Amino acid sequence: MPPAPDKAGGRLARLFGEAGATWLDLPVLHPVDPFLEAAGEDIRRRIFVTEGASGERFCLRPDFTIPVCRHHLAAGSGPARYAYEGLVFRRQAAGAPERLETGFEAIGGADEAEDDASTLALAADGVAALGATGLAVSIGDIGLFTALLSALNLPDAWRRRLRRSFGVPALMAANLARLAEPNGGENTAVDEEFADAARAGDAKALETLVAETLAGQGYMPGTGRTAAEIAGRYLDQRALSETHLDPAILRVLEAYLALEYPLAEAGDRLAAFAAEAGLDLAGPLALFAARAAAIAERVPTDTIRFAGGFGRPLDYYTGLVFQITAAGSDDPVAGGGRYDRLMDMLGAPSPVPAIGFAIRLDRLDGGGGEGAR
Amino acid sequence: MSDPLVIAIPSKGRLQEKTEALFQAGGLVVEKPGGSRNYRGRLSGFDDVEIAFLSASEIARELGAGRVHLGVTGEDLVRETVPDADRRIALAAPLGFGRADVVVAVPVAWIDVSSMEDLDDVAAGYRAAHGRRLRIATKYWNLTERFFASHGIALYRIVESLGATEGAPAAGLADAIVDITTTGSTLRANHLKILEDGVILRSEANLAVSLRAAWPQPARTAAGRIVTALPVAGIAGGLERALPRIETAS
Numbered sequence: 001m002p003p004a005p006d007k008a009g010g011r012l013a014r015l016f017g018e019a020g021a022t023w024l025d026l027p028v029l030h031p032v033d034p035f036l037e038a039a040g041e042d043i044r045r046r047i048f049v050t051e052g053a054s055g056e057r058f059c060l061r062p063d064f065t066i067p068v069c070r071h072h073l074a075a076g077s078g079p080a081r082y083a084y085e086g087l088v089f090r091r092q093a094a095g096a097p098e099r100l101e102t103g104f105e106a107i108g109g110a111d112e113a114e115d116d117a118s119t120l121a122l123a124a125d126g127v128a129a130l131g132a133t134g135l136a137v138s139i140g141d142i143g144l145f146t147a148l149l150s151a152l153n154l155p156d157a158w159r160r161r162l163r164r165s166f167g168v169p170a171l172m173a174a175n176l177a178r179l180a181e182p183n184g185g186e187n188t189a190v191d192e193e194f195a196d197a198a199r200a201g202d203a204k205a206l207e208t209l210v211a212e213t214l215a216g217q218g219y220m221p222g223t224g225r226t227a228a229e230i231a232g233r234y235l236d237q238r239a240l241s242e243t244h245l246d247p248a249i250l251r252v253l254e255a256y257l258a259l260e261y262p263l264a265e266a267g268d269r270l271a272a273f274a275a276e277a278g279l280d281l282a283g284p285l286a287l288f289a290a291r292a293a294a295i296a297e298r299v300p301t302d303t304i305r306f307a308g309g310f311g312r313p314l315d316y317y318t319g320l321v322f323q324i325t326a327a328g329s330d331d332p333v334a335g336g337g338r339y340d341r342l343m344d345m346l347g348a349p350s351p352v353p354a355i356g357f358a359i360r361l362d363r364l365d366g367g368g369g370e371g372a373r
Numbered sequence: 374m375s376d377p378l379v380i381a382i383p384s385k386g387r388l389q390e391k392t393e394a395l396f397q398a399g400g401l402v403v404e405k406p407g408g409s410r411n412y413r414g415r416l417s418g419f420d421d422v423e424i425a426f427l428s429a430s431e432i433a434r435e436l437g438a439g440r441v442h443l444g445v446t447g448e449d450l451v452r453e454t455v456p457d458a459d460r461r462i463a464l465a466a467p468l469g470f471g472r473a474d475v476v477v478a479v480p481v482a483w484i485d486v487s488s489m490e491d492l493d494d495v496a497a498g499y500r501a502a503h504g505r506r507l508r509i510a511t512k513y514w515n516l517t518e519r520f521f522a523s524h525g526i527a528l529y530r531i532v533e534s535l536g537a538t539e540g541a542p543a544a545g546l547a548d549a550i551v552d553i554t555t556t557g558s559t560l561r562a563n564h565l566k567i568l569e570d571g572v573i574l575r576s577e578a579n580l581a582v583s584l585r586a587a588w589p590q591p592a593r594t595a596a597g598r599i600v601t602a603l604p605v606a607g608i609a610g611g612l613e614r615a616l617p618r619i620e621t622a623s
Contacts, residue, residue: 037506041509045518045522157498217482219543220543225495230482345500
């Protein structure tokens with residue numbers, strides 16, 4: 001039997017307390033805007049939205065990360081750790097629309113490798129304390145993947161596209177195929193004078209033409225895309241339309257995405273991979289090695305595997321991602337990751353590093369615990 | 374006497390005129406007792422038929438809820454207003470009027486954007502450049518969300534548009550729009566262009582069949598008589614194909 005909820009908090013109150021966490025009891029309803037701003041409009045299809053008395057829009061929390069971050073911002077404190085337990089609400093085609101989760105967030109920590117390792121270890125300890133056995137941990141590294149895209153010198157537009165496909169294998173495969181095929185012709189029909197400026201590669205003239213068009217058509221200045229941005233991207237796209245992803249680079253990307261190693265050997269293997277491909281990934285690989293060493297001090301590494309293609313498409317995730325499965329099912333019982341760009345999106349005046357995880361109590365309670373369906 | 378067959382027809386505008394003309398052409402006389410302000414009417418010569426006068430979007434909703442049996446409304450409204458529309462409503466036949474395309478349109482000055490793929494790229498880089506997400510003004514939340522998701526676009530925001538959607542980009546209220554257009558002239562007048570693959574739906578008025586309404590045999594018989602009278606190609610076959618789906622829908 002998993003431990004019963006503690007009066008001071010949830011089932012894992014003592015474990016999370018020993019890790020330095022402040023227990024938070026957060027509201028169920030939150031303003032919807034921060035969720036849409038961070039995760040994009042697409043999340044609206046998966047959350048419950050409702051209205052307040054004066055028309056303000058709220059949602060039932062779909063997770064705890066954004067509510068915890070907003071609490072941290074409002075409290076205005078320095079580095080802090082938080083823990084929570086409660087229901088989260090998701091619209092889904094099958095299954096109950098609410099489920100019980102408990103979790104932990106470390107906000108503002110300065111030592112990335114140590115914080116990554118201790119957070120991952122805490123997640124594994126938490127899942128074990130709830131009675132799960134046969135744990136297997138998968139880890140991925142979004143920082144390493146974005147560093148790879150930089151080291152390959154890919155154009156910005158291609159990097160953006162591959163980054164937001166990361167962790168979604170079908171989308172990634174489609175985008176790689178799309179970039180690999182020759183892309184004939186210019187992308188858009190435009191007036192002759194625009195085309196002339198573009199052919200001459202005259203960025204300044206093109207920008208002026210776009211600026212005049214915007215002004216002439218009554219666009220409020222300073223409210224949207226600028227003439228420089230539009231002209232710049234037009235010229236970039238024009239150059240890209242005459243090229244395609246180099247087959248050698250495509251092979252490197254595909255090979256990287258297929259990499260899978262036990263964590264104990266992943267650092268060496270990745271270094272060999274980078275050397276063979278002639279890529280300088282020294283910085284991110286040093287972090288990878290430091291993190292792997294810190295994890296090895298805390299968790300039996302034979303249960304942990306690294307996968308090059310494991311990631312998440314959302315742009316606020318920046319580094320380590322992980323998930324834990326238990327014996328008997330491939331559905332993760334815990335998932336977490338580093339989201340160094342989220343606090344900034346929620347309005348923090350300067351970037352704040354952060355990492356956290358959530359444990360799916362609905363998958364651990366075996367249907368017997370309170371709150372499980 | 375069993376419960377009446379309820380047919381919803383638009384209560385105002387061009388859709389109303391066209392629908393009444395269509396019924397007249399089929400020799401069907403819609404009676405509005407108590408004058409034009411009455412919301413329920415009858416069909417001359419049909420004892421067990423009731424006519425409900427509703428707005429086109431109410432018709433879509435009532436069909437989805439099973440409170441009316443048949444209705445004349447736009448496919449755009451069916452798909453926007455009714456969740457899981459294909460399981461709740463069958464479109465028996467397009468009626469040849471009320472044409473409108475639901476489209477994604479961006480400023481003409483965006484010479485670098487001609488496809489959804491371009492828009493995806495602009496959306497992905499938008500926050501880094503402007504400190505906020507790309508904004509789409511629309512009345513068609515659900516159609517927009519589904520269409521953008523089908524193109525893998527997640528990083529944008531919808532701005533609710535209540536009035537003239539096409540004016541939102543120039544006013545700085547949004548970056549691009551999703552709206553209906555028939556000839557494209559309103560878009561052109563507002564210096565907007567439709568993306569090459571940005572047509573979400575080519576919509577027109579349809580005779581729509583509720584798969585959620587109770588359909589006792591007398592209602593089916595009456596519906597068959599009425600639909601057969603309407604001079605619309607394929608409409609009787611459309612109803613025939615829809616009716617067997619009713620038992621399996623709930």
